[in-house]
Amino acid sequence: MPNLEPALASLSNPRVKGWAKLSERKYRQREGRFKLEGIHLVAEALAAGWPLECVVFDEGLGIPEELIGYADRADVVDAGATLPAWIPASPDIIAKCSETETPQPVFAVALRKQAEPEWLFRQDGGPVVLLDGVQDPGNVGTIVRSAAASGAAAVVLGRGTADLYNAKTLRSTMGALFYIPVLEAELPSLLSEAKERGIPLFGTSLRASESCYDCDLSGSPWLLMGNEGSGLSPDVMEFVDRPIIIPMTGRTESLNVAMAATALLFEAQRQRLAQSN
Template sequence: MEILSPQNARVKGWAQLQEKKHRDKQNKYVVEGIHLVQEALSSGADIECIAYDMDKGIPFELRQIPDRGQGAEWIGVSHAVISKVSDTPSPQPVFAVVRKEARQWQDLIMRENGLVIVLDGLQDPGNVGTIIRGADAVGAAGVILGRGCADLYNPKTLRSTMGSLFHLPVLEGELLSILPEARERGARLVTTMLEGKRSCFEYDFRGTSWIVIGSEGRGVSPEVAAIVDDAIRIPMPGQAESLNAAMAASVLMYEALRQRHYADTGQ
């Protein structure tokens, strides 16, 4: 199938997915570029269609994937169509329309000894995506985005995940409901505060640990802080006043990884 006109009704529908209200209404989102489409295909995401620049053909990397997108429709489109749908000034030669996956946060609570990263009011899409990527890297059980966070399906968030969105459960939910239930099931809730008594290197991240990361400017909200079990600090012997949210989350995630898998090996 081929679509050449940017005025085509399907193209208009795809272009609308750059806005959150339309992503929510259609329950779909767009991923752009060979790498993200490759990750979506390889992970078995629910892909509605893949549109590629018909002048360049299906990218070589995507042609190598076995059973590439069974059920997905492959559509050759003009550069004008790609430009209309793309979020970037220099569009990539391929994009995919993906259906959102329904995930249950209860599944994360049931993960014994799971490491879960919880984001509270984190508004920067780059930070949100980078934390998801870091959580994937350390083998976390999943990531939960609370109210006030950047939209998971924002194009900037998606790009920052570098495809990690497709590797582990990432979901949005109401933290004031989720966190108390997680505690009841045995999770320890920990966050960082400047006035934290213990260093993050003295804290025990083994067992079921949920790390709560607050917003760049205000930290965790008072409502969420009231639920958290422990407040720790990241030592900063230098002169920097603070770390950004993604850096702070990375320090804690890798300390948790070290304790869980490398503490006694000397590696």
């Protein structure tokens, strides 16, 4: 049976006010929590065993059919974690806590998980993608999704990059953030350590002459992706060992940063698979 709590109906309830505040980045950072809106994201979090504080659903509609199986299971969270509370609430409360014009009938409050930086320096986990000032939430979410899909080791969000826990970023990940480590870090200090450890550092540049298809991406390289308009910042670019370009035989000036990252990630996957066969 689910850990079912009494229904909430008052917009002035302190818990409701706290959930609504999680729409702001400063509160998410301070509280170490974030919201997941919609059946798909909540189901993905439950399937992955991500720690959830609670799942709030429209009391008139009940627990969505897609989530009922998770509500009855005791193994949907990491070992030692507390089972989430399942809380019926009025549509007004759902709307107050939603960041979309047409609120979905369920949201969850999730706990942030910070992966250990040492994870980045493994030499057997595939590429690491580092984002330097990638500001569009949709781009960040898509890159996280592509990284998870292509077997990358991790994603690092540098200064000026969109917040992973922004509602738009979360929607763009389509739940992929539950399956790949994502860290926030100051890139220059991290890249300095990577150089000392001999990790190859590749950065995309329209001025580069070396094709990504001529590079060995089969191991655990670090792939640096820059801002949508200005590319990699000078203090990050100075660490790049090999500037590379994605060849384009058609007529267009450049690729969107999420498309470029996806192309590199799947080329790295192709090379790894070719070596294993």
